[in-house]
Amino acid sequence: MSPLDSVPRHYLAQALDDGPWHCPACDVENSGPIAAGCASCGSGTVPARKAAPAAAPPTPSPTPPVPLSTPASRAIEQAYQEGYKAGYAAGIRAQAEPAPAPPASEGPDKVARTLIVALQLFTEQVLVSNPEEVITGEWMSTAEVENLIAQLQRGRA
Numbered sequence: 001m002s003p004l005d006s007v008p009r010h011y012l013a014q015a016l017d018d019g020p021w022h023c024p025a026c027d028v029e030n031s032g033p034i035a036a037g038c039a040s041c042g043s044g045t046v047p048a049r050k051a052a053p054a055a056a057p058p059t060p061s062p063t064p065p066v067p068l069s070t071p072a073s074r075a076i077e078q079a080y081q082e083g084y085k086a087g088y089a090a091g092i093r094a095q096a097e098p099a100p101a102p103p104a105s106e107g108p109d110k111v112a113r114t115l116i117v118a119l120q121l122f123t124e125q126v127l128v129s130n131p132e133e134v135i136t137g138e139w140m141s142t143a144e145v146e147n148l149i150a151q152l153q154r155g156r157a
């Protein structure tokens with residue numbers, strides 16, 4: 001014999017919907033069955049359920065939905081495609097063409113200009129004093145350096 005045999009197998013307490021319950025609409029405690037509805041505000045009664053307004057039918061939208069492909073949208077898409085193709089072709093042409101040469105500067109290039117300035121400074125500060133290196137022929141004379149500067153300025157050094 002199981003100890004549970006002495007326990008009744010059915011619910012002896014008061015029915016759940018018969019006990020005191022709070023109306024969720026007006027928060028009044030009711031003692032009657034829930035099916036009878038709230039004694040204070042009448043919520044949950046059949047007349048109250050019928051009186052609840054039915055959901056309004058959906059109102060038709062004022063404008064019909066725009067189809068995905070209209071003549072205007074097709075024209076825009078076509079223009080976009082044409083522009084894309086034109087840009088792609090222009091990119092290919094730009095890659096095929098050789099890069100434009102840098103603009104030719106007037107006169108001697110950067111190296112020659114630097115040498116000219118250095119030689120002029122060397123002439124003014126060193127060679128004018130007629131150092132021993134010039135006398136012994138180790139360095140160029142002032143006239144020879146001036147001739148070299150003139151050649152560099154013509155771009156034929």
Ligand SMILES: [Zn+2]
Pocket residue numbers: 023024025026027028038039040041042043
């Ligand atoms: Zn109520």
